[in-house]
Amino acid sequence: MKQAGSILIVDDNPDILVAVQLLLKQHYQTVKTTDNPFDIAKIINEQPIEVILLDMNFNRDAISGQEGFYWLKKIIAQDPSVVVVLMTAYGDIKLAVDAIKAGAADFIAKPWKNEQLLGVIAAAFSHAKDKQQVGKLTRQTHGLNQALSGQKFEFLGKSTAMQKVFNTIEKAAQTDANILITGESGTGKELAAHAIHLASARSDQAFISLDMGSVGQNLFESELFGHKKGAFTDAKADRVGRFELAHSGSLFLDELGNLPVSQQTTLLAALQNRQITPVGGTKAIGVDIRLICASNDNLPQAVRENRFRQDLLYRINTVEIRLPPLRERVDDIPLLAKYYLDYFSHKYKRQLSIAAEDMAALCNYRWPGNVRELAHAIERAVILTDNEFLDIRSVVGAEITPATEETNADAHTTQTAPKVDHIDYDTFNLETLEQRAVRASLKHHQGNVSQAAKALGLTRGAMYRRLEKYGL
Incomplete structure (x- = not known):
């Protein structure tokens, strides 16, 4: 049964190309040949090649092997995952050592026994698999470091x-x-x-x-x-x-x-x-x-x-x-508020609690930004509060107002909201709230944009866009 694998044979002797191809085709699924090393780059680009069996001497130079070294370096520069085995009729120990130092996986001298060649090629394919796995893990590690950034909260609810x-x-x-x-x-x-x-x-x-x-x-x-x-x-x-x-x-x-x-x-x-x-x-x-x-x-x-x-x-x-939406799960607001208070109090090394009247106000607010808005409101309050009780109103002010009758109906709650004598409608504007949050975070982190962005749950790029937007 043929093994999965693709190999390219490069030699200027047509008899060798035919002989090696006939031998390897019995054992591997894909066996390509070329008598021109200038074709190597094109072949690698057009299809996956795992192993290249490369002659060390072409027409320009008869015995030194320098052509083989030249094409070896070109192959490695184009695709480091390809495993190269060099071959020559003028093999010696020094040439073999130099070839491996230059990046070849192995070296074989002509003429060879078929069993010897098959053994070298099998080892080369095993090496190719290892290189591919290491390369993949290296790239994945780099990619994961980028992809797995950002804080993760718990997914909570009892409603x-x-x-x-x-x-x-x-x-x-x-x-x-x-x-x-x-x-x-x-x-x-x-x-x-x-x-x-x-x-x-x-x-x-x-x-x-x-x-x-x-x-x-x-x-x-x-x-x-x-x-x-x-x-x-x-x-x-x-x-x-x-x-x-x-x-x-x-x-x-x-x-x-x-x-x-x-x-x-x-x-x-x-x-x-x-x-x-x-x-x-x-x-x-x-x-x-x-x-x-x-x-x-x-x-x-x-x-x-x-x-x-x-x-x-x-x-x-x-x-x-x-x-x-959060307005349909009002029963979860105290649970979420307490969770985010504990989280951000620990993060900013504070010891704070929420007064009963503020918790009632939180439960009666409609929260158009849902859980994300609640989390950011709690974080801003933790940053700006001066005493032991979380000062929600110092951050969002009249934003924490009674929910409408429609809101209470949506949430299936009959909670009574406190009266509000005056509402500054500018505090309902999300851009105004966002600008306040950006200013507060920058001030808390003494102008450190990276830390301020992280506190707000933003990337640096998103933070810079907001700084430009608000002229900060």
């Missing part, structure tokens, strides 16, 4: 609405079915995706996430599928894409509704074929992922408006999980 969510997650996580998480912005879709991953059989593998709304159109394929060095102007090194990073684990694509239709087609093809090809690459890579997507858009409506492909929607939502 009836959240118990239904937890029950669905428990059932769906036991399968490899694709899951679509829907809900308003800030409801915790990434936390839900992470909870699905932790409850699945893939929990010991990587959980990789990507916000599709933050990916520029020209970087879409590079982010998802990776790229090869030199594929475009800024591609200074190979990069592993999110699909490959998530191999054997879970891939979470957030805000999928932001993806242009043209790129939806590319994504659909990758999901259907379970294969990706890095930008600038020629080798297709098989991927095994558990796909979890999320959107705050109405995707069925987007399909009707031709903004989203119907076949992609069918592909991603085998199971759909809707996360309720």
